[in-house]
Amino acid sequence: TWFPGPVWRTLFRLRERLDLHRRVVACEPPPLVHSASCGDPQRCIHDWRQLWWNGMGRFLVDGRNPQSFNDAVRQFQGLSYGGMNPECWRDVVKLVKEGKAFVHEDDLLDLTARSLAEFLIIEPNFDDGFSY
Secondary structure (H helix, E strand, O other), X not given: OOOXXXXXXXXXXXXXXXXXXXXXXHHOOXXXXXXXXXXXXXXXXXXXXXXXXXXXXXXXXXOOOOOOHHHHHHHHOOOOXXXXXXXXXXXXXXXXXXXXXXXXXXXXXXXXXXXXXXXXXXXXXXXXXXXX
């Protein structure tokens, strides 16, 4: 199938933006809100950052086997949570599963699809001024 140059450029830019977004998500863990029973918030936050980078970060940007968001979450929630308080871990996994970090990705895909459809789909003009 042949696509005009602007379509290819748009698809390449989309791929670059999606890759950049995925790397940002991999590097920046969602905020951790400690439960009331958290006995060592400093250790908890340290282990959270380590878990995010070594778990979810790796799953998302692994050059040999990058995972989809859903696959990465499935693997991530099965990790050992180290020195984190179990309630803190449970709450933050619930937050991660909501997928708010990937809403931007979906919005970007939708916007690009709409833009490409407007570019590629030309509505016929039946108002050619010809009188029958």
